[in-house]
Amino acid sequence: MKMKVAQSAGFCFGVKRAVNLAFEIAKKSKKPVYTLGPIIHNPQVVAQLEACGVRAVNSLSGIKKGTVIIRSHGVHPRVMAGLRKKGIRIVDATCPFVTKAQKAAALLKSENRQVVIVGEAEHPEVAALKGYAGPNSVVYNNNHFKVQKKLGVLAQTTLSAGDFIEALISFGRKAEDIHIINTICQATKVRQQDTMRLAKDSDVMIVVGGRNSANTSRLLELCRKAGRPAYHVETERELKAKWFQNCSKAGVTAGASTPDSMVKKVVDRIKELSSNHKMVKL
Ligand code: SF4
Structure with missing residues (x-):
């Protein structure tokens, strides 16, 4: 055969960067070191980091000191603000392509558009993007929603181009004014x-x-x-x-x-x- x-x-560029950074921080920094959620969606790598003293936690509520590594998916701006307020050291490993998508969401919001993120609502990257897109934003995953006249559309970075086009066809024509930003990473x-x-x-x-x-x-x-x-x-x-x-x-x-x-x-x-x-x- x-x-x-x-x-x-x-590994893609963004994941490689985040994982290398996490291992480097594990070596150099005083503990405790945390990641909010697993650094990447791979249990074997998460276990290796855990062995080096980097703990993946689901909530930052009990954390009062130490270092928090922001993974490649990025986080809601509210989370960043909360960490700064507590005086916790932040190591930001958000992938630059995700940062670009966050900026796109903020731009569309600033244009007073209904922002639509095409992707999975429960994915951490999308949950963070919603924070930049504002409370009136919508996550589209073949669901119905009331399309407003002024629309701004972007994609979860890992969406397939075909799914993005299908989504645009399904609701895009209902808008009178639409600004589309293709945020699918290369x-x-x-x-x-x-x-x-x-x-x-x-x-x-x-x-x-x-x-x-x-x-x-x-x-x-x-x-x-x-x-x-x-x-x-x-x-x-x-x-x-x-x-x-x-x-x-x-x-x-x-x-x-x-x-x-x-x-x-x-x-x-x-x-x-x-x-x-x-x-x-x-
Ligand atoms: S946006 Fe692309 S390069 Fe960045 S972490 Fe996701 S898949 Fe990797």
Whole structure:
């Protein structure tokens, strides 16, 4: 069986930056060090950081001192203000592309538009974006909402271009005046294109990444849209030999929060599970 790994598989620029910063802070800073939520949607990396003394917490309410690392998804401006008020040291690892989306949300709000964020309401990046877009903003994920005359639209950075266009078609024409800012990050676009290309050329696709990673789930959806059997695994231990039976070409892709070391473990395990493999880098 031949195997190809998507060129863009693994950590993106923003995740690499946030994770490196977290390990650096863990080494240099006096404890306690926290992240608000896991630094990335990958339980294995979060466990490694925990071992270095960086604790992921869900709320900052009990925290009175130390350092808080803001992860690549960014946070609601209210959270930043609260940390400053408490005098807690902030290390901001918000991805610059997410910062760009936050600025876009604030700009659309300043133009007195109803701001629509196309994405998943429960995703932390979107929850933070809402803070910049204002209380009248709406998160659109195929839901109905009352479209106002003046609209401002942006996207969750990891949305697929196809989903953004579909959303614009569904509600955009109801507005009289619309300002659209495409905030999908380039790394996401390239990864999704690579994955689609690879899926079309493979008999089976393996998508590696955390189960709570939105961009990894989107890659799985894309593989299935391409009409290929696709399986989502967090680690190599979940792979099953039967997935590769009667396959001559397998493709491997991975979400933005998947370390290269995990991609390698998955690739090595697929090699073990299938005989006569031949590895090709896209
Ligand atoms: S996927 Fe894009 S926006 Fe998100 S962290 Fe990576 S580079 Fe930044």
